[in-house]
Amino acid sequence: MSAPHDMSVAELSAALQARQLSSVEVTRAFLERVTRHQADLNAFISITAEAALVEAAQADARLRAKDAGPLTGVPIAHKDIFCTRGEKTTCGSRMLANFVSPYDATVVERLRAAGVVMLGKTNMDEFAMGSSNETSFFGPVKNPWDVARVPGGSSGGSAAAVAARLTPAATATDTGGSIRQPAALCGVTGLKPTYGRVSRFGMVAFASSLDQGGLITRSAEDAALLLGAMAGFDERDSTSVELPVPDYNGVLGQPIKGLKIGVLKEFFDKGLDPEIEQHIRAALDLLRSQGAVIKDVSLPNLPLSVPTYYVVAPAECSSNLARFDGVRYGHRCDNPRDLLDLYQRSRGEGFGAEVKRRIMTGTYVLSAGYYDAFYLKAQRVRQLISNDFERAFHEVDVVIGPTTPTTAFELGAKTSDPVTMYLNDIYTIGANLAGLPAISLPCGLSHGLPTAMQIIGPHFGEERLLNVAHRYQLESDWHRRVPPGFA
Amino acid sequence: MEWETVIGLEIHAQLATQSKIFSGSATAYGAPANAQANLVDLAYPGVLPVLNAEAVRMAVKFGLAINARVMRRSIFARKNYFYPDLPKGYQISQYELPIVCGGAVDIVLDDGTVKRIDVTRAHLEEDAGKSLHEGIAGLTGVDLNRAGTPLIEIVSEPEMRSAREAIAYMKKIHTLVRYLEICDGNMQEGSFRCDANVSVRARGAEKLGTRAEIKNLNSFRFVEKAINYEVARQIELLEGGGQVVQETRLYDADRAETRSMRSKEEANDYRYFPDPDLLPVEIDQLYIDTVCASLPELPDQKAQRLRQDFALSAYDAGVLTSSAELADYFETVLEKAASIPDIVISPKLAANTIMGELAGLLNRDGIEISGSRVAPAALTKLLARVADGTISGKMAKDVLEAMWEEGTDADAIIEARGWRQITDDSAIAAAIDAVMAANPSQLAQYRSGKDKLFGFFVGQAMKATQGKANPARLNELLKKKLSG
Missing domain, CATH: 1.10.10.410 (Arc Repressor Mutant, subunit A)
Structure with missing residues (x-):
């Protein structure tokens, strides 16, 4: 049997059920790796070793008593944007550096109920605003494939931790690509479900109409296992959708013969690394060999994604982050002179530069006299982009394109120019604006760095996405590659 | 120059739901500070609002009662501003698409004529908390018990022409919301309050004058005084060659004057936008029909019926229907009277006694009609003694007072005191x-x-x-x- 850290969620689940391994053993093994690599990767903000071992012991008791589900005793990590009762939830910000949540997010609660063990909370861009993990108050995460490079963001900690085998899987969130982009740069699998599929309750809000919780895993199979436990209607989130949760795992392995795959014309325009394009074309060939039908599709409004997103997301964030005012919780400045001083210094000190930039942008686009020109117009374009996708899904079952224009870039390379940084999400934002499910899969290595493809499906098409991804992963081994030094 | 006053009111009525509009916290008045504030009310990171369906039903009830259009689709929006009693940094309200549009109520003017006051809109929103400045030396406390309490804001057209008309309108709405059982109408506890938009213009002018908005008036008396003060202030200003500035003013009850709170320039840019955490409120005809079927007899309908059935004057019918409980009391008295053989108690006698002597006793002791110490049946017996000539109307007053004080019935008092009328x-x-x-x-x-x-x-x-x-x-x- 392989070492626990080499095992997928599915393999761990089997070993735990068969009592070949105990949850305490598995948890210890991962905690050891988490601790060992904290200094070089900085993937975690909190390591909750003590609580993890208690949970693992409880899981073992249930496993012994045959009172266990498939996920009982499997360790995972949560992005530090999910509220976890009794543990710090910092959202990567000084503002919440000492915030201990009194409650569990629905995602955390459901996974806890399914028996998973929480190893800790992963590092992230501050309030999920960033594409490189460099905006975290707790310092940047390093990419395990090359520690001089970024892991992507905002779920950089989750992606790096999964890539480096510090955890079998991690939760993550995606507002404009924050699951898929770091998954791509770290060579792991990242699933952003349909907006409304996973409850947002207890997920610190960035842009409410775009935020969606999801997963970073080693494989589509693992994502399917975990999504089943996380997803579903939650009466505490009005935007969660009241639809039954399918057995995601049960559908895996179905043939893809006749599946119509659309190749997104606009995604293969200039700006895409030719080697990434080459890898995606190879992946498409593989899927064609499995019986899929490949055709080109065009989404003419998709190139407007980035400017549209950078109006809508900051607008919502400017309002969502107003609650961090130093009054009830979170950072409060020393000796405020009066109310205004309390607000200005608490927020001025508590938020980092990128968060401030977005609050300012959002405040501006919602202001009297600018609302129509920016916010309203962006909402109209958003609708057009949605319509484009809808039209495309009349013709094809899924669409495929790159996740990112380049492989992982060097730390500091883009921090001075926010717009260049924002363009990293050029291929991922569309799915958020349209609320669609999307998955990023590793599909090659370029100069030792992972490349990735993205599959986007229609609303609530997670089963289809996972099946295609799984089919690809059955026929390829890119998702099994381990960064040198982390085997 | 002759001036004309123009008044529009924004009435805030707290909806009588058990829990808050977007959280499960209780809404009861008077709990210890923050005892009724949960994580949603405290705006903890990650929490989300969930709409209370009961608040929607109450708003729909109101819309139907004033013959307004109940909108099939309405949207909650965020009104963004910073204040310690506003934990999210925004208030959830309705802006572009409110739940109720249009509608009207009729008021009776002093000369007896009826005037229709149009309602522009009524929308759902949440109340803010309260800042506490007393008892915490040098600090400000925040009590979030009231934060998230459901309100319906009822906005009138600027169609009232005097403080008296404004009061009549406000009282009419007050009566209506209590009939509908959607608001307890308790003004002291702030369950029913209003902002008054007041301006003056030369009589005959079409263009409205610049208005001042007087905030948070929580008694009919204050509304009247504040408006009259404000009208006089504006006229004096204009006649002295000055100009009225658009601003928000506060009524100081102790000094009986309005004071500037903030000017238009200082006003917040609220950056309203649709709240992405809440779905649009969709209402279908079946729902509207169901709510419509649940509406009680409304004050105007009741007054009309009382006039027809009992030949009451418009004034009497209006007073008796000012609350459903009072009208019920009156009707119960007459119902009981009908079962007494050979004696005819005139509705007018019953109305006069209730509106006169009984109302006097209720007022004196600060008791609502529902808690009257003389029950309708007991009053009927008293009136029967007037009707059959045993006592005079004048003596009835004394007997009623004795009934009120002693809790005994009319006959016992008449007997014991020998208050029998001499008819010999x-x-x-x-x-x-x-x-x-x-x-x-x-x-x-x-x-x-x-x-x-x-x-x-x-x-x-x-x-x-x-x-x-x-x-x-x-x-x-x-x-x-x-x-x-």
Whole structure:
């Protein structure tokens, strides 16, 4: 049997059920790796070793008593944007550096109920605003494939931790690509479900109409296992959708013969690394060999994604982050002179530069006299982009394109120019604006760095996405590659 | 120059739901600070609002009651501003698409004419918390018990032309929301309050004058005083060659004046936008029909019915229907009366007693009609004694007061105190004779044409019978005897 850290969620689940391994053993093994690599990767903000071992012991008791589900005793990590009762939830910000949540997010609660063990909370861009993990108050995460490079963001900690085998899987969130982009740069699998599929309750809000919780895993199979436990209607989130949760795992392995795959014309325009394009074309060939039908599709409004997103997301964030005012919780400045001083210094000190930039942008686009020109117009374009996708899904079952224009870039390379940084999400934002499910899969290595493809499906098409991804992963081994030094 | 006052009101009525509009916290008044604030009310990171369906039902009820359009689709929006009693940094309200559009209510003016006041819109929103400045030296406390309490804001057209009209409108809405049981109407606790937009213009002018908005008026008296003060202030300003500036003003009840709070320039840019955490409120015809079927008889309908059934004046019907409980009381009294054989109690007598003597006692002791110490059945018995001539109307007042104080019934009091009316003509005649004999000079004056002295003799004769003489008989006999 392989070492626990080499095992997928599915393999761990089997070993735990068969009592070949105990949850305490598995948890210890991962905690050891988490601790060992904290200094070089900085993937975690909190390591909750003590609580993890208690949970693992409880899981073992249930496993012994045959009172266990498939996920009982499997360790995972949560992005530090999910509220976890009794543990710090910092959202990567000084503002919440000492915030201990009194409650569990629905995602955390459901996974806890399914028996998973929480190893800790992963590092992230501050309030999920960033594409490189460099905006975290707790310092940047390093990419395990090359520690001089970024892991992507905002779920950089989750992606790096999964890539480096510090955890079998991690939760993550995606507002404009924050699951898929770091998954791509770290060579792991990242699933952003349909907006409304996973409850947002207890997920610190960035842009409410775009935020969606999801997963970073080693494989589509693992994502399917975990999504089943996380997803579903939650009466505490009005935007969660009241639809039954399918057995995601049960559908895996179905043939893809006749599946119509659309190749997104606009995604293969200039700006895409030719080697990434080459890898995606190879992946498409593989899927064609499995019986899929490949055709080109065009989404003419998709190139407007980035400017549209950078109006809508900051607008919502400017309002969502107003609650961090130093009054009830979170950072409060020393000796405020009066109310205004309390607000200005608490927020001025508590938020980092990128968060401030977005609050300012959002405040501006919602202001009297600018609302129509920016916010309203962006909402109209958003609708057009949605319509484009809808039209495309009349013709094809899924669409495929790159996740990112380049492989992982060097730390500091883009921090001075926010717009260049924002363009990293050029291929991922569309799915958020349209609320669609999307998955990023590793599909090659370029100069030792992972490349990735993205599959986007229609609303609530997670089963289809996972099946295609799984089919690809059955026929390829890119998702099994381990960064040198982390085997 | 002659000035015309223009007033529009924004009434905030707290909806009588058990829990808050977007959280499960209780809404009861008077709990210890922050005892009714949960994580949603405290705006903890990650929490989300969930709409209370009961608040929607109440708003729909209101819309139907004023013949407004209940919108099939309405949207919650965020009104963004910073304040410690506003934990999210925004208030969830409705902006572009409110739940209720249009509608109107009729008010009765002082001269008895009816005026229709149009309602622009009514929307759902959450209340803010409260800042506490007392008892915490040098600090400000925040109590979030009220944060998230559901409100319906009812915005009128600027169609009122005096403080009296504004009061009549506000009272009408007050009556209506209590009939509908969507608001307890308690103004002291802030459950029903208003902002008044006041401006003046030269009579005949079409263009509205610049308005001032007077915030947070929580009594009818304050509304009247604040508006009158504000109108006088604006007229004085304009007549002195000045200009009214658009601003928000505060009414200071202690000084009975309005004071500037903030000017238009200082006003917040609220950056309204649709709240992405909440879905649009979708309402279908079946829902509207169901709510419509649940509507009680409304004040205007009830008043109309009382006028028809009991031949009451518009004024009496209006007063009696000012609350559903009062109207019920009146109707119960008459219902009981109908079951007493051979005695006819006139509705007018019942109305007068309830609106006069009983209302006086209720007011004196600060008791609502529902808590009246004289139950309708007991009042019916009292009125029966007036109707059958046992006691006079004047004596009834004393009997009622005794009933109120002692809790015994009318007959027992009449019996115990011997307050039976004297209807025996010979006894009354004897008393009159004695009075005439004792006042020869007044008698002479009367007979020489000083008619006014009639009242003097009535008084003396009443006194002689300890007030028990039947007034009608006394009048008749006295007239006969005085004229010789």
